[in-house]
Amino acid sequence: MTDKFKHRAINLEVVPFPVRIKAEWNQLIQLLSHLISNAVKHSHVGDLVTLQLTQPSGWTIN
Secondary structure (H helix, E strand, C coil), rough: CCCCCCCCHHHHHHECCCCCCCCCCCHHHHHHHHHHHHHCCCCCCCCCCCEHHHHHHHHHHH
16 A cells, blocks of 8 residues: 555554554455545645544544
């Protein structure tokens, strides 16, 4: 996945504690790839793409 997006600046913001995610690995990678692809497609070339993960009230939200 890193080769696909190496031409863009991507920032990953995560909470400072472990987050549990119940998902199949391949589906999780596909989800992340789609999120980043859409962000890259709908932003300007020089824009920083930020992927943020938070977990309020015990639920993981991206």
